[in-house]
Amino acid sequence: MDKSEHCKEVYAHHGLAMYRAQCVEQSIVQLLIYFDFFAKKVPLLKSVEQWKQDFDNFDQVMSAKTMGQLVKKLVDLGAVDPTIETLLREGLKARNYLAHRFFVDHALNFLSEEGRNKMIVEAEENCKLFNEIEEMLNPITHALSEKYGITQEQLKEIEQMLFKKAGGDLDPP
Template sequence: MNKSEHCKEVYAYFGLAIFRAQCVEQSIIQLLIFLVFFKENVTKISSIEKWEVDFDDFDKALSKKTMGHLLGALKELQVLNEVTESTLSKALIKRNWLAHGYFVDRAIEFLNTSGRNKMISELKDIIEIFNSAEDFLQPIAKKLALQYGLTDERLEEMKKEIYPSEIDDM
């Protein structure tokens, strides 16, 4: 593999790692939506329109927060076990490093084949941390979704309503 292709491979793994970090962040947001917004608002629904506006406002407010703040809010709810909390804390550290210093810290390694190979291996390991975090969060979200009647079938119907023309590409 030539140098240019090898550099692209590092960038591709970095892209996948930061994507997986964002997936973890969105999973935390989903949990907070169920654990806070739904819990506080599901019995007070006055209209679909108001629900949608309030939901969107809550989601936007969460989306402006850092992953660290989101994780802190989730920890305050005391719904995570020690292993999940530890994994999410590791994921947060890796996410922040990727976003703020990864290529600065790996500038020398990036200059040679051996270093780039180490970076690829390191990024694969980081991706696995994010995958593990998702493995812990998804069952919690699924359980909460079911409590509110969001079955797999209902979620599929909603997806078709929201993305009717794109459904074949998903």
């Protein structure tokens, strides 16, 4: 592989790892929607319009928080067991490293093929960590969806509708 392409590979693997970290963040937001928003708002439901406004406000507030703040809120709500909490904290540390230190710490590694390969392996390992976290969080989210009457079939229909609305040209979900 030529050097320029190899450099692009480093950036691509780092980008994928950051993408997966953001997926974990969104999974945490989804859990907070169920454990915090739904838990408080469902009993008070009076109108669809108010629900939509409150939901959008909650989502906006949660989406503005750092991953560390989201993890803390999830833990403070007692929403996850110690094993998942440990994994979330490990994921937070990995995400922060990728965002703030990865290229700084690997500045000299980037100058050689061997070093770039090391960077790619590290980014792939972080992807695996984020995938593992999501594999632990997704069943919790699915169970909560069902609890509140949102079936997996309905979620799939919404996903397909959003894909179509976006004019997606990738393989549909």
